[in-house]
Amino acid sequence: MTAQPNPCSVDELRALFLFEKLAPGQLAWLCREGRVELAGPGQVYAEGDPASCFYVLLEGTVVLSRRVGADDVEVTRTSEPGVYAGAFQAYLGDRVPQVYNSSLRATVPSRFFVLAADAFAGMMREWFPMAVHMLEGLFFGNQTTQRAIGQRERLLALGSLSAGLTHELNNPAAAALRATSALRERVAGMRHKLGTIAAGPYERAALETLIGLQEGAADQVSKAPSLSPIEASDREDEVADWIDAHDITGGWELAPAFVQAGLDTQWLNQVAAVVDEAALEGALRWLNYTVETELLMNEIEDSTARISALVGAARQYSQLDRSPYQVVDVHELLDSTLQMLAGKIGSGVTVVKDYDRTLPKVPAYPGELNQVWSNLIDNAVSAMNGTGTLTVRTALDRDQLLVEFGDTGPGVSPEIRERIFEPFFTTKPVGEGTGLGLDISWRIVVNKHHGDLQVESAPGDTRFRVRLPLTAPESDSQQEQL
Structure with a gap:
């Protein structure tokens, strides 16, 4: 930023909402201690730098942004004279890190009233009216920041879930497509073999027996035992x-399908007993087509059932077709979230469900509770670095419903345990976490559901406990009726 000094006007400062209640002597002090600077388009200060000055916009347009992971997220864009930024926590001294907690950029040539941080700190300790203005601005500004970046957190989570769901849907869809293509070939082969058998030297009784074997083989597919790779080989x-x-x-070509269907040499002996030796090969290949057709149809059924289950889980998770506030079974919400996050959880994490199915349904905002489950599960999986045990437990805790998420990660150290619910606080590497997941979860559970969210942690045993009331507060019930 290229800054040029300009005269400070008491009348201009008095016109700003921030200074309108100050006495003439106080306004004169500001002009004497501060300065007016003209900044060309560009950065005024950067997040994380030592907070040396307090800035008040006199004229121009500025953008305030926060760093979230590897990105700078715009929080506010304004041209309103009197908005302020910079070292507004200087009056707290060394109780907080004195660095800029955001970045400020001028988009057009802009004028600022600038006050050194130490002068601002002294003024705040002596001038209570301005402290009131500052505390109000800080409170509402922080709320705006949390809403803006919280929305981005939700969008990032939605993008991650969408990518995972797409991947999960692609596997069964591709399997069904392959099976359908193979099924078409098998049906064509079966028609050819059926023509060959019809033209062969089969007695009526032999054909009826052969058809009976075909029906038995098709029925056997659904009853086939599960074999280990060695047993199957x-x-x-x-x-x-x-x-x-x-x-x-080509016996090796026919054997896998017969074995997968649970058909063995004893069954083959039954076929050989009713079919002439000259026609045995045609009969076996026809029966093999029958078995393969049943196996492929089972594969298509399993794949489409998987797709249907995933779509159902997505609907349950998103709650798109349901009212925002309703009486729900938390186990349905937990199951849908676990299914949606299956790809992210990975094969290295063992999921243990310790549910008390006798628990009653509870009044809640299910879509927002699913967001809480997602945040807590994601944190647990990240803490275990993809390997360990995730335990999801439900129980009745006096007059509240308890949902507990336990992981076998290294634990949360006592030094940071009290800070993990603070907004923007994260222990994840840059670009992997915004520090808002637990803050959002806390606000959903405590503020919106009148519940409780706590953590207990030791190495190898960390537990986040969510407690929800069994009945809706009267205010919530009346609001829903309206």
């Missing part, structure tokens, strides 16, 4: 050897 070898022993080439 051993049975495939037995079936392949049986097929090769009956002079049928």
Whole structure:
């Protein structure tokens, strides 16, 4: 910033809301101790630098921004004379870090009244009326900042969940597509083999028996036992050897489907008993097509069921089709959140659900509670660095419903335990956390649901406990009725 000094006018300062209640002597003191500077377009000061000056806008346009991760997020853009920024916490002395907690940029040539931090601190200790103005401005300005960056936190979370959901949906959709393509080939092969069998030397009784075996094979698919890779390999070898022993080439191609369907050499012996040896190969390949068709249809059913479950979880999580305030089963909310975050949780984290299913439903804002669950689960997974156990427990705690999230991470040190619910406080690396997740969660649980959010932590055992009232406060009930 290139700054040029300009004369300070008592009358101009008196016209600002910030100084309108000051006495003539106080205004004269400000002009004597401060200065007026003209700043060209560009940065006035940067977040994190030593807070050396207090700035009041006289003329121009400024942008106030906060650093969130690796980005600078615009909080306020204004041209209103009298707005202030900079070292407004100087009067607190060394009780707080005396650095700029935001960045200030002028978008056009702008004039500022500038007061040194130490002079501002002395003035604040002596002039109570201005302290009132300052405290009010600080309070409402902080609220605006939290709303602006809190909204960005929600959008980032939504983007992360959308990416995870897209990935989760892509897998079963791709599997269903592959299975459908393979099914078309198998059905075509089955039609060809059926024509071959119809033209073959089969007696009516043999055909009826063969069709019965086909129905039995199709039914057996749904009852097939789950085999370990070694067990499946051993049975495939037995079936392949049986097929090769009956002079049928390519037994290794037919064996996997028969074994996956739970069909063994004893079943093959039943087929051989009713089919002439010359027609055995055609019959087995036809039956193999039947088995493969059933297996592929099962795969398509499983994939589409998975897609349906994910869409249902997304609907439950977002609460798009439900009223904002309702009586809910917290277990449904927890399950939908865990399903939505499955990709982020990863295979290295074991999820343990310790639910008390006898708990009553509670009045709540389910969409916002899902945001709380997401924040707490995300923090737990991050703390464990992708490896450990996440325990989600529900219980009745006197007259409140308890939801507890436990992780086996390194724990929260006593030095920072009292600060973790402060806005913008984070222990995550730059670019990975905004420091608003726990602050937003606390406000949702405490302010909006009249509940409680606490943490207990030791190495290997950290627990965030959310307590919710079992009944709605009268004010909330009346508001919903209106």
